[in-house]
Amino acid sequence: MAADLNWAIGGEAGDGIDSTGKIFAQALARAGRHVFTSKDFASRIRGGYTAYKIRTSVDDVQSVVDRLDILVALTQRTIDENLDEMHEGSAVIYDGERSWEAEIPEEITAVDVPLKSLAEEAGGAIMRNVVALGAACEITGFDVAYLDEALEKRFGGKGSKIVENNKEAARLGQEYVAEEYDLSHLGYEMETTDADYVLLNGDEAIGMGAIAAGCKFYAGYPITPATAVMEYLTGRIEQFGGHVVQAEDELSAINMALGAARAGARSMTATSGPGIDLMTETFGLIATSETPLVIVDVMRSGPSTGMPTKQEQGDLNMLLYGGHGEIPRFVLAPTTIDECFWKTIEAFNLAETYQTPVYLVGDLAMAVTEQTFPPEAFDMDAVEIDRGKLVDDEEVDEWVDEKGRFRAHANTDDGISPRAIPGTVDGAHMSTGLEHDELGRRTEDTDVRVEQVDKRNRKVETAIEREDWEYREFGDPDADDLVISWGSNEGALVEALDRLEDDGVSVRVLSVPYIFPRPDLTEEIEAANDVIVVECNATGQFANLIEHDALTRVKRINKYTGVRFKADELAAQIQERLAEEVPAQ
Amino acid sequence: MSSDVRFTDFKSDKQPTWCPGCGDFGTMNGMMKALANTGNDPDNTFVVAGIGCSGKIGTYMHSYALHGVHGRALPVGTGVKMARPDIEVMVAGGDGDGYSIGAGHFVHAVRRNVDMSYVVMDNRIYGLTKGQASPTSRSDFETSTTPDGSQQPPVNPLALALASGATFIAQSFASDALRHTEIVEAAIEHDGFGFVNVFSPCVTFNDVDTYDYFRDTLIDLDEEGHDPTDADAAKEVILDADKEYQGIIYQDENSVPYHELHGVTGDMSEVPEGAPEGAMDLVREFY
Numbered sequence: 031m032a033a034d035l036n037w038a039i040g041g042e043a044g045d046g047i048d049s050t051g052k053i054f055a056q057a058l059a060r061a062g063r064h065v066f067t068s069k070d071f072a073s074r075i076r077g078g079y080t081a082y083k084i085r086t087s088v089d090d091v092q093s094v095v096d097r098l099d100i101l102v103a104l105t106q107r108t109i110d111e112n113l114d115e116m117h118e119g120s121a122v123i124y125d126g127e128r129s130w131e132a133e134i135p136e137e138i139t140a141v142d143v144p145l146k147s148l149a150e151e152a153g154g155a156i157m158r159n160v161v162a163l164g165a166a167c168e169i170t171g172f173d174v175a176y177l178d179e180a181l182e183k184r185f186g187g188k189g190s191k192i193v194e195n196n197k198e199a200a201r202l203g204q205e206y207v208a209e210e211y212d213l214s215h216l217g218y219e220m221e222t223t224d225a226d227y228v229l230l231n232g233d234e235a236i237g238m239g240a241i242a243a244g245c246k247f248y249a250g251y252p253i254t255p256a257t258a259v260m261e262y263l264t265g266r267i268e269q270f271g272g273h274v275v276q277a278e279d280e281l282s283a284i285n286m287a288l289g290a291a292r293a294g295a296r297s298m299t300a301t302s303g304p305g306i307d308l309m310t311e312t313f314g315l316i317a318t319s320e321t322p323l324v325i326v327d328v329m330r331s332g333p334s335t336g337m338p339t340k341q342e343q344g345d346l347n348m349l350l351y352g353g354h355g356e357i358p359r360f361v362l363a364p365t366t367i368d369e370c371f372w373k374t375i376e377a378f379n380l381a382e383t384y385q386t387p388v389y390l391v392g393d394l395a396m397a398v399t400e401q402t403f404p405p406e407a408f409d410m411d412a413v414e415i416d417r418g419k420l421v422d423d424e425e426v427d428e429w430v431d432e433k434g435r436f437r438a439h440a441n442t443d444d445g446i447s448p449r450a451i452p453g454t455v456d457g458a459h460m461s462t463g464l465e466h467d468e469l470g471r472r473t474e475d476t477d478v479r480v481e482q483v484d485k486r487n488r489k490v491e492t493a494i495e496r497e498d499w500e501y502r503e504f505g506d507p508d509a510d511d512l513v514i515s516w517g518s519n520e521g522a523l524v525e526a527l528d529r530l531e532d533d534g535v536s537v538r539v540l541s542v543p544y545i546f547p548r549p550d551l552t553e554e555i556e557a558a559n560d561v562i563v564v565e566c567n568a569t570g571q572f573a574n575l576i577e578h579d580a581l582t583r584v585k586r587i588n589k590y591t592g593v594r595f596k597a598d599e600l601a602a603q604i605q606e607r608l609a610e611e612v613p614a615q
Numbered sequence: 616m617s618s619d620v621r622f623t624d625f626k627s628d629k630q631p632t633w634c635p636g637c638g639d640f641g642t643m644n645g646m647m648k649a650l651a652n653t654g655n656d657p658d659n660t661f662v663v664a665g666i667g668c669s670g671k672i673g674t675y676m677h678s679y680a681l682h683g684v685h686g687r688a689l690p691v692g693t694g695v696k697m698a699r700p701d702i703e704v705m706v707a708g709g710d711g712d713g714y715s716i717g718a719g720h721f722v723h724a725v726r727r728n729v730d731m732s733y734v735v736m737d738n739r740i741y742g743l744t745k746g747q748a749s750p751t752s753r754s755d756f757e758t759s760t761t762p763d764g765s766q767q768p769p770v771n772p773l774a775l776a777l778a779s780g781a782t783f784i785a786q787s788f789a790s791d792a793l794r795h796t797e798i799v800e801a802a803i804e805h806d807g808f809g810f811v812n813v814f815s816p817c818v819t820f821n822d823v824d825t826y827d828y829f830r831d832t833l834i835d836l837d838e839e840g841h842d843p844t845d846a847d848a849a850k851e852v853i854l855d856a857d858k859e860y861q862g863i864i865y866q867d868e869n870s871v872p873y874h875e876l877h878g879v880t881g882d883m884s885e886v887p888e889g890a891p892e893g894a895m896d897l898v899r900e901f902y
Contacts (some may be wrong), residue, residue, distance in 0.1 A: 059902075060902075226902060227902075228898055228899075228901035228902050229901055229902075230901040234901070238897050238898070241890075241891070241894065241897060242890040242891075242894050242897075243890075244886035244887060244890075244891060246698065246883035246886075247694065247697060247698050247883055249690075249694065266897065268878070269893070270891045270893075270894075271881045271883065271885075272883065273697055273877065273879045273883075275693070275697065277690065277723075278719055278720065278722075278723040279719065281686075281687055281690070281720075282687070282690040282693075282719075282720055282723065283690075285683065285684075285687040285690035285691045285694065286690045286691070286693050286694035286697070287694060288681075288683070288691055288694060289663070289681070289690065289691035289692060289693060289694025289695040289696075289697075289698070290694035290695065290697055290698035290883065291694070291698075292661075292679075292681055292691075292694075292695060293661065293694065293695040293698035293699040293702060293883070293884060294698065294699065294883070294884025295698035295699075295883035295884055296883075296886055297694070297698070311684050312683075312684055312687065315683055315684050319681065405895075405898050405899070405902070408898045410889070410890035410894040410895045410897075410898070411889070411890070413889045413890035413894070414888075414889065415886055415887065415888050415889060417886060433628070451679075451884050452658070452659065452660075452661050452679040452695070452699060452702045453658060453659055453699070453701065453702065453884075454658065455658050456658065457658065457679075458657040458658050458660075458677060458678050458679050458680075459679065459680070460627075460662075460673045460674060460678075460679075460680040460681070460682060461680070461681050461682070462673065462674075462681070462682035462683075463682065463683065463684060464682065471629060471674060472674060
């Protein structure tokens with residue numbers, strides 16, 4: 031039997047699919063198993079097909095695959111949607127007492143469990159999903175004690191009665207399968223380890239990174255798939271002296287965040303593409319007034335309302351070029367969930383060091399995916415804070431003109447000016463989106479205009495020289511062919527390497543977490559035979575940048591179905607592209 | 616904060632480019648005097664302004680200030696106050712900035728009751744773009760964009776504030792320096808959102824809502840014996856379509872400002888050199 035197990039629960043939105051999946055994922059993590067989850071959901075509150083999938087192994091797992099072993103099907107559609115991924119060793123847990131007729135192909139083991147009746151016996155029909163979890167434990171040989179722990183964590187706050195009822199529901203499910211079926215021929219083995227893993231998704235990692243970085247103020251407006259950042263911070267940031275405001279719209283959110291930043295707080299907002307559209311006007315003001323601010327864009331499928339609950343990496347051009355005039359900025363795109371944490375901290379440091387807005391780019395696939403990590407992956411002792419040229423009462427004196435006025439936009443060699451926050455004595459000054467002189471006063475003087483534009487752009491030049499805009503590397507460093515990726519595709523790509531190796535294909539993979547500035551890949555590209563750029567969009571926005579930088583043509587793998595890449599499909603597509611003619615130079 | 620602050624300390628050395636005779640001169644002078652009279656200091660004051668003639672105020676005043684984008688001054692002021700409850704926040708805007716493009720933010724800033732003052736320089740016209748109808752222009756007012764009158768009834772900003780749950784509503788006149796200053800002072804001292812609509816005549820483009828018009832028609836609520844704590848009396852004044860008033864129209868004496876209600880009382884500008892103490896608990900939560 032395969033070392034890793036792929037499990038899923040599917041039904042209608044409102045059936046508790048998500049929380050049931052999460053409980054099982056937590057139980058597996060508690061058993062020292064790695065977990066990688068994915069979600070399939072529609073943009074509606076109730077009804078419509080929704081599924082929560084878990085891939086679990088004692089080894090690290092970073093992607094979803096085209097195989098499903100155990101399926102909890104609450105609706106017929108759940109079976110229909112997943113048939114192509116099921117195989118001879120697959121089992122389907124379903125409730126034969128339900129009105130729908132389960133049509134399950136013969137080669138797949140049908141496990142009929144009276145989920146509803148057993149749940150009622152345990153104390154309420156609402157627990158039918160937990161009965162199914164108990165059944166799944168029995169089929170896979172997974173110790174139900176871990177499930178008990180996860181149930182305690184989930185329902186502990188609701189009282190011991192609820193916890194006990196849920197444990198009973200799980201036990202009834204387990205016992206029913208043990209008594210009614212002999213499933214030893216399926217041969218599932220759920221090995222456990224002593225490892226302690228934490229289980230979290232990308233949005234949570236961003237929120238946790240913000241608190242670690244000393245962010246105290248967050249303003250946002252709910253939008254899929256960025257809302258979880260705000261939900262994470264609400265109730266937690268207060269414990270660290272911060273506050274979250276749910277603003278009336280994205281325009282307000284970014285302007286509140288701007289106000290807090292000018293008042294000296296580390297400040298952040300998060301949204302998705304449509305919200306970035308609305309925030310773009312203020313984005314120019316933030317850059318021109320030289321305010322440090324972190325703006326998170328958790329991308330979803332666009333344009334317009336697009337497919338709000340589906341994956342895409344289509345906002346790159348907007349983040350790089352959005353806004354009228356020319357706006358200096360940084361664009362960071364973490365490639366894994368743990369990097370969402372570290373890059374958020376880096377985003378705050380860059381914002382304050384260079385007094386610029388920083389876009390932090392996530393995407394739906396990473397935002398809703400939960401993955402296990404050793405807790406050391408989020409080592410708080412390793413967090414470093416750099417507030418840049420923040421001046422105090424004494425230091426202000428070095429930056430005033432002959433009339434004692436603070437030069438908030440002083441023209442310096444590195445382009446970075448001193449920053450005084452309210453309360454700093456003799457630091458009072460105005461900032462504006464108008465072109466201004468060193469004092470922040472409006473000007474149309476041609477020389478001052480050029481001086482200030484150059485000054486602001488020089489900050490980026492300074493950063494390009496000073497900071498390390500590295501990439502992450504995987505695969506065979508000596509391989510002839512190069513695959514370049516950005517954002518959440520990294521995990522699937524890393525796993526694809528194993529499959530390629532099985533077929534005797536070796537490639538070198540570069541995963542790029544910086545969009546602007548970005549590492550110079552010219553040498554790597556020139557040394558390579560084939561270069562393939564992988565991304566979830568139709569027009570190859572990152573591939574275009576690579577071609578521009580290296581003055582060469584690259585091959586492309588683009589997916590814009592709304593579904594993230596899977597390791598096996600990527601492996602197949604890479605082989606296909608490698609077999610194609612090299613594009614004309 | 617020093618005790619010997621004079622209102623001129625809030626003045627910058629930049630000469631205003633407002634038209635000679637513009638109501639904004641008087642409005643601004645009153646704001647500076649009110650800030651000084653209430654014991655504030657330029658280094659502990661933050662002034663936010665949007666776009667339009669009113670937006671220029673940050674340039675002519677001296678304090679920490681942000682001149683932002685059109686209509687969004689209130690959210691900026693909200694962010695400043697949340698991060699720094701110790702800082703005096705004053706937001707300035709025009710009738711276009713506040714009641715047209717920023718109308719949504721106005722409603723929400725009012726209902727949040729953030730402890731700041733909001734002074735709207737209402738001249739009932741778009742001045743800086745040279746004379747188009749504003750949301751407070753009379754419906755028969757003829758302008759370059761409304762040659763036959765706008766045919767749209769004006770917004771009643773006081774009613775909008777009342778309906779949004781305002782805890783302080785006042786109206787003043789730029790030319791009545793003493794009363795205007797006194798009213799802005801009360802707005803600053805109010806525990807919550809202090810809203811003052813100021814009649815600030817545009818001498819270039821508005822020949823209807825002039826100094827003479829307001830001098831002749833304004834009724835002072837103090838002289839009427841109006842009780843601002845009486846919500847019903849306030850409602851009557853606000854919904855009176857036939858008369859123009861100045862004075863404090865409504866004040867909720869039990870107002871609790873947002874930051875106190877939500878316990879946001881600390882200085883958020885402090886950041887430790889590493890992750891804050893106890894941050895590892897955040898990781899353990901995911902175990």
